[in-house]
Structures are given as structure tokens and as C-alpha cells.
Amino acid sequence: MIKVLIVEDERAIARAHRSYVERIEGLLPVAVAHTGRAALEAVGKAARAGEPIDLVLMDIGLPDMSGLEVAAALGRITPRPDVVAITSARDLEVVRAAVAHGVVLYLLKPFTFAAFREKLERYLEFRSALPADADAVSQQDIDRAFGALRTPDTRVGTPKGIAPQTLEEITRVLRAAPEGVTAGDAGRNIGVSRVTAWRYLERLADDGVVRRQTDYGRTGRPRVRYVWGR
Incomplete structure (x- = not known):
């Protein structure tokens, strides 16, 4: 199971995201944080306990610090979790900064469960394409993993009739x-x-x-x- 931390300052949205995660096989929501500092504390505590968080669903507009700052700080924690940005920020500069800070996927608010599921299922394909018990991977493994992140699945996403x-x-x-x-x-x-x-x-x-x-x-x-x- 992929252990997931949800970082979202609006509690109602955080609850909705948690319910979304619970509906996707292979994902396990283990904690919710409403500030950047709380997110860093949760990831650090889990790592020290030997039960590291694998994935952080990160809101960018947090009350105490930017979600991008949190993503950068996560790089100092071992093992570092992957980050999926969930935000309404559409600025090109923010998107570029997210990529620079290691964000693997970017999901714009608002969205339906179908769109959320598509992104997270792509992430699961990415994880499964990289052998967890190997010290090194082949070019084929790498291409398959990144292809899972970048190739949209046209069968799902925004439902028909929803603009x-x-x-x-x-x-x-x-x-x-x-x-x-x-x-x-x-x-x-x-x-x-x-x-x-x-x-x-x-x-x-x-x-x-x-x-x-x-x-x-x-x-x-x-x-x-x-x-x-x-």
C-alpha cells in the first residue's frame, strides 16, 4: 500500500480528498495536515518511526508557507516522499517551480473524482514500473515509468458533459x-x-x-x- 499524506488548509476539502484516496485501490491515507509545518512534522515523524510516507498530496496555497517550500524541504528527509500538487494556481511560473521542486504530477482545482482517480492511477503505474527491490533500473524501466506519468488515459478524466x-x-x-x-x-x-x-x-x-x-x-x-x- 502507498501511504499518503494529505496537505490542505481547508478542512472540508481535506476530508473530500481523503475520501477520494480511500476509494482508490493501492492507496492508504495515513494523515492529514493543514499547514506546511504540520506536513513536515508528519513526514519526519513517519520516517523516524520506520513507516515513511510515500506520497504527499500538496496544496500550494498554505497559510504558513508555500506548498512549493514544503516540497523543497521534503528533499532533506530520507526517504523523500513523492509530491502531487493539488492547487488552483495556474501561473506558468508556479508550474515551472513545481517541476523544479520535484512535483511529479499537477492537478488543478476544481476537479471531479474521475480526474483525481486518473492522476493517482498514473502515479501507481509509475511506482509499479520501478522495481522497489532493485539498486539500479534499466532505460526501459525508466521510459515505462515516466511514460505512465505523461501519457494521458483518454478513457477517464473529466466526465462527458462536464466542462x-x-x-x-x-x-x-x-x-x-x-x-x-x-x-x-x-x-x-x-x-x-x-x-x-x-x-x-x-x-x-x-x-x-x-x-x-x-x-x-x-x-x-x-x-x-x-x-x-x-
């Missing part, structure tokens, strides 16, 4: 409304139909990113409100 830009807009509306939104509210806010907004909200609810809350009006007709987090 990344619309998903991002729906997420923005949800995060700005602590009390939650209805499908009609979300649709009017971003300029799409209620049915379209409902489809995206249901996808996020099924993935565990939002929770459904049923309200009953004066007429007794139930109305579903979607609330960010769980």
Missing part, C-alpha cells in the same frame, strides 16, 4: 455562499439553466465535495440546497 470552466464557476459560487445554494441560484449566478447547474451540483455531491440539505418551504415542497464541504 471544466463551468465546474470552476459552480465551485466559486458554492464557496462564496456558506449557507449553500439551490440549482436555480447557481444557474442564475453563472448564466446557465437550472438543469445544467443541477447536473454539476449533483456531480459534486456524489463526489463528496458538497452536501445536500433539504429545505421545506411554506407550501411543503422540498427544495435541495447544496453546501460546500461535508
